[in-house]
Amino acid sequence: MTFFQDFQNEGISPPAQIRLLNNTFLRLVFSFSAVPFVGIPFAIWIYLLGDDTGPTVTWIIIYLLCAVAIRIMHRRYQREVNVNDDEAVLRRWLPRINKVAFVHGLGISSLYLITPQTQNFDFFLLLNISIAAIVAANATHLTPVISTFTRFFFASWGVLNLGIIWRLDDLMFIVLMLNLLYGFAIYRHALTSHTYFIQQARLEEQSSRLAEQFRQAKEEAEQALLDKNQFLTTASHDLRQPVHAMGFLIEAIIHRNRDDSLTPQLLDLQQSVRSVHLMFNSLLDLSKIESANVLSAPTNVDVAALLDSVITLFREEANSRGLRLRIWRPKRRIFIMGDSLLVRQCLINLIQNALRYTQQGGVLVAIRPRGAECLVEVWDTGVGIADDDKSKIFSPYYRPELAWKIDSAGHGLGLAVVARCARLMKVKYGMQSLEGKGSRFWMCFTQHRGEDIPDTLPVCVTLPTPVRYAPLHGSCLVVDDDPLVTSAWESLMSLWGINVRCAASAKEAFAIIDEGFTPFAVLCDQRLRSGESGFDILKALFDRLPDMSGAMVSGEFNSPVLLEAEQEGYLVLRKPLEPAKLHALLTQWSGGVS
Template sequence: MPEHPLDAPMPSDEGRLRLLSAAFARLRLSMAAMPAMGFLFGGLLAWLGGNPWGFFVGGALYLPALWYAWHLLRRYRREQLESPPAELLATWQPRVQRLALAHGVALASAVALPMGSASYDFMLLVYAALMGTVAVHAAQMSASWQIYRAFFFGMTGSLVMMPWAFESHWYFTLPIAMVMMAVIYRSAIHSHRFFVRQVALEEHSRYLAERYRQASAAAETALAEKNRFLSTAAHDLRQPVHAMGLLAEAIALHGKDIPRLEGLLTQWRLSMRSVSHMFDALLDLSRIESGAVELRPAPVALAGLFDDLQTQFSAEAGARRLALRLHRPPHQATVLADPALVRQSLANLVHNALRYTPHGGVLVGARRRGRHWRIEVWDTGVGVALEEQGQIYQAFYRPRHAWEIHRSGHGLGLAVVARCVALMGARQGLQSHLGKGSCFWIELPATDAPPLAEHLAPMGAQGRYGPLHGRCLVLDDDPHVLGAWSALLGTWDVEVRLASNAGEAFAHIEAGFAPQAILCDQRLRSGESGFEVLLALLERCPEAHGAMVSGEFDAPELQEADAQGYLVLRKPVDADTLHALLAQWLRQQGN
């Protein structure tokens, strides 16, 4: 560690090497000016009638010294590429320090060159030039304190010769020069502190930037891993849940004459829908936070949204013995929003309202407010305390009173709503009174543009299914899921064929089976793309309707299927939606 009277924090070896390089470059620049200064001072002295040869010779002698300094600098820069900073400091700090001392001594000796032939004014000019050189280097060469200190003490030799330079006035000029040198020395200390702190701050900034980069990369990696895990786990978990849901509906139809069994199966349905909703909310939140959701605003008819909500939640409201009322907006009521995000948001609000309303009911309505439509979901549930209303949209947060009425929630529904609304640039809010109920609302911009063609909305009577009488081909790689498909579709009087890959599916067709509906899973263990298999089957059976059925959300094939207008059903498939879909497809076939 170098010794100097400074309290500035010392940078690393690499930082100290940067300071050494800056001081070395300044030292060489100072030496490069000396030949020209020698000839200029010699010329001036000759013009004043003095002997200029001392300056001429001194300037000429600086030429080989300058070549030596240039040679050292090239060697130093070459070794910078080969040697570690600590080794370079140990080798080059003393070398450059000795060169700086020699330069200072040479400059100080310049005052002896004109003695005896120069006037008082000329000697003042020489000393002024020397003081200016010391002062300028205090602001530049002081990057390395050891180098500047060697140069400075070499220059103090000029003070020793002042009694001979100013024989009649040295007792005035010497104290003045000493005071000036002391001030310059102190200024050099402050300049060096600035250099050191600047390098230390730069190193600390780079350290923090690197820490931030590593932390950011680790966070992104962890987020990507989490999303991959959720995507894979959701598919694997949805398979048995999907099978259980289909089996529950099949059992309910076979055992509808047993009241106790009907009640238990009703609770099973509610639990299955709750689990499915949790999966959806968790994956939706993950996809939104990872930036995988692309905003696609379009005109959306509010009447169609309300019809979907009526279909989707009527059975659940009935099972909970709650009244679900929807005041359908006028047919021309249209908002500009992302269709998927606004459906997702409203579904989460209605689901939450039903879950946390022990008695009474839920009301969904819409009203025009200036250039916006406000969609409101009212309930007579437990409400939200005032002090908790600011936290209710946070992921995994649930109010204390919500735990008392329903312990199976995970605090994800409203978090998804908040993210969806923020993505659309819309507004949201709530009004709530603890123990009396709540009103959650979303405000979307109104538009006069005609709405786009909407996805199929299920229209069957929820909870009770009539016979369908048609033919359906189902592809899935899980035998339990295939068994559940067979059980449910069989109770609806649908003739079904099951396949686990494309070969088995085409074998059924070759055997004479002509499906009117084809339901195909995306992830097949044979390695085939479910969407490509579906397209091939529909090409072979042009009169059939087809849909993808998958527990995945972000698979490129599913995104492509959705973009091309094919229906994509998410596991576990809601029985009401499935029955309504097949009823429309089979009815269109004339069955």
């Protein structure tokens, strides 16, 4: 570091340099204002000693005027800092502030040269100590910009030492040596103080960069979350279309099936489609929760009935791999406090995880009441988890080495979703595992024992036998542009005795009406490939056939058009539509069975 180094080699940005220059200039203004008051006691002393006070009073007046001028200069500097570029301010003002500091240093020590007390050692010694104190104070205050302090220090200390040589006689050598040692110590302290200021500026810059990086990362994450949720919301219609069609086709197959041996498999297939429907809803609900649009709402959940519907999803997989998938639960119904969608998501992920990493043996899902609580456990005889991996097993995108050896698929999100759902419901969760022996994952819920327990099982329980629907009569118009979906509509409703016609646009729909087709009901999809609004088509059909009944049927959940339709009193049905609900609705609209 050279004597007159400025910011060029400090490695800090212009904004940080401006902050340091602000501190230095402000302390310089304060020092200019304070120094005249140091000269007043010495002027009084000289007056009491009967000597001429003119030079000292003149010195005080000049310093007061300089202090006023420096304050005016500081205000101009502040105005320029607010409106000009940082680098331009540094180029313009750093040399000026250094010159002011140099003049300030000369001015302080000049009092040593103009005093008339040439033979009064006590006076000179006290004046020397006072100047040394001012220099020592500025060794901290002016060191944010080391070039400013250096100019001040060598101007003041150099003049002071020259004055000692000039005005002291016998004790000159001793005082000069002490001054030189003191000056060396002060300058070393100034360098240390400057290093501290520079480090502080770098830390502030680093903190600002990290804060900015965090802000950008946070905004990117929030935007990614919004994009994902928007994608799910937009894609939900297209994702639900095939599920909607499968539900209707499976219902039609079940009622046309004459082979009793196929009935259990068809019922499991029907339940699987329903589970896919629920998983779509769960996925959308989780997305809403992530975006803070929906809060988890604890309710009374029949955990055994919920488990029955989940097990259906994995029974065939377990059988095909020769694994035992068992359930243990008490005979009485157990209700827990939780969000049914989140509990279901947890069960699906835990059972799927257990089956994936179990090569022989099986998986046991247990519901164990424990006083006021209820444990939901998933045991497996799989590969287990190593001790080093246990603390990270619930982290997103983490898969232990043993898991990679069994199955390279997956992204390590299953257990992370379980942990997130558990935290949303504020329930405890955990695991125990022995490497090569198996694992136990558990969640601990509060058990509900209130009087508001329902008497009927939820609709998600697997139906033991096919439902036989009463025949209907009449005609129905379906406006949908997906051939697979329209085929499913025709297959199911024709089975019930309804004459079905399908149209893919307004033009086709009104052409069918013009042919003399008079439906008692119309079911209209909102999103059509033609770009037309299904809601507009439905209203136009109502204007043409005012005695007709009808509804919107869509897989979209956040559509402003559908919201408008509901607000205007139109019925909006969500895909996938349960055949039982559709049959009940058509029965009501047609006026009863045939």
